[in-house]
Amino acid sequence: MRAALLSGEGDSRTLVVGEIDVPEPGPGEALVRVLMSGICGSDVHFVHHDWARTAFRPIVLGHEAVGLVERHGPGASDPAPGTRVSIHPVVACGSCACCNAARTQICAHRQVLGMDRHGAFADFIVVPAANLVPVPDSLDSTLAAIATDAVATAFHAARRGGVGPGRRVAVWGCGGLGLQAVGVVRALGASEIIAVDPRPDARSRAQETGADVACSPEDAAELLRLEGADVALEFAGTAEAAAAAVRGLTDGGRAVLVGAGPGALDGGSLTAFVMREREVVGSYGSSIDELAEVLAMLADGRLRLPHAIGDVLALEDVALGVDRVRDGALDGGRIVVDIEKGSP
Numbered sequence: 001m002r003a004a005l006l007s008g009e010g011d012s013r014t015l016v017v018g019e020i021d022v023p024e025p026g027p028g029e030a031l032v033r034v035l036m037s038g039i040c041g042s043d044v045h046f047v048h049h050d051w052a053r054t055a056f057r058p059i060v061l062g063h064e065a066v067g068l069v070e071r072h073g074p075g076a077s078d079p080a081p082g083t084r085v086s087i088h089p090v091v092a093c094g095s096c097a098c099c100n101a102a103r104t105q106i107c108a109h110r111q112v113l114g115m116d117r118h119g120a121f122a123d124f125i126v127v128p129a130a131n132l133v134p135v136p137d138s139l140d141s142t143l144a145a146i147a148t149d150a151v152a153t154a155f156h157a158a159r160r161g162g163v164g165p166g167r168r169v170a171v172w173g174c175g176g177l178g179l180q181a182v183g184v185v186r187a188l189g190a191s192e193i194i195a196v197d198p199r200p201d202a203r204s205r206a207q208e209t210g211a212d213v214a215c216s217p218e219d220a221a222e223l224l225r226l227e228g229a230d231v232a233l234e235f236a237g238t239a240e241a242a243a244a245a246v247r248g249l250t251d252g253g254r255a256v257l258v259g260a261g262p263g264a265l266d267g268g269s270l271t272a273f274v275m276r277e278r279e280v281v282g283s284y285g286s287s288i289d290e291l292a293e294v295l296a297m298l299a300d301g302r303l304r305l306p307h308a309i310g311d312v313l314a315l316e317d318v319a320l321g322v323d324r325v326r327d328g329a330l331d332g333g334r335i336v337v338d339i340e341k342g343s344p
């Protein structure tokens, strides 16, 4: 089968499409024929940044996928072969303290597709059958692919922040995940959404996705100094944006850090945290139940993401797509690889 493999070290890392054997599903696992697989900012880090490393190389990248169940390994039978499924990207152990507390996304022994085990920029992928969520018929496969990470991660972050009616929410960084977060926050009934991004085109897409106000980080700092946000969702992953998100909270507000990067948090004085009961929490990925909820919301129109998909490429062009994501040329949303496009 064809697969996009990340190989090499440092500056000599390459992402190249080659031929490898179709994997064999083990006990409890399923073989899935991949239809679509989204390119995530994490893929840019794995290909271009030394601080982000996959568990081994060569490794098949790709962790935002939808496909058709091909067949099962021993002991698995559900969902039935032929079912169109979104693939939850985190394989949890099911028995650690976090898994027992229903927080499988931070499982102590978790394996993420395309990071700790082979991913979905390939004709086939093997995953535990428990990671497969059937896709409603009315939902487009491109959206069902990016729902697994870009949308479900935003949904989980909004939940972590307690987003809901009556809440004033600031979304910092309106790229691949933050833009979807604006739509999620709208769907969850927030009373006001302030989208923050230095890029004018990102701001206009955020407004078209449901933001009431879209402004630059400088203008946001000014605006939030007058009246802070109840919830700040931070997707930019820079130390500056995280600090600004925390400083832009109202008394009792909560900042949710989602964007990961090499920086550290400087959120202001201890007094501001203590006397104003400000909270800062991290948010990673999503649960399988949250993915199912996101798919249902997208399918029935409660969640509208008009700019979620930027472009669709063939597997042969995946390295090109990763570079486009790095360069910020997203055309508004995710670049999705159509695995069957251009296949022999």
Ligand SMILES: [Zn+2]
Binding pocket: 040, 041, 042, 063, 149, 150
């Ligand atoms: Zn991702």
Ligand SMILES: [Zn+2]
Binding pocket: 092, 093, 094, 095, 096, 097, 098, 099, 104, 107, 108, 109, 110
């Ligand atoms: Zn676990």
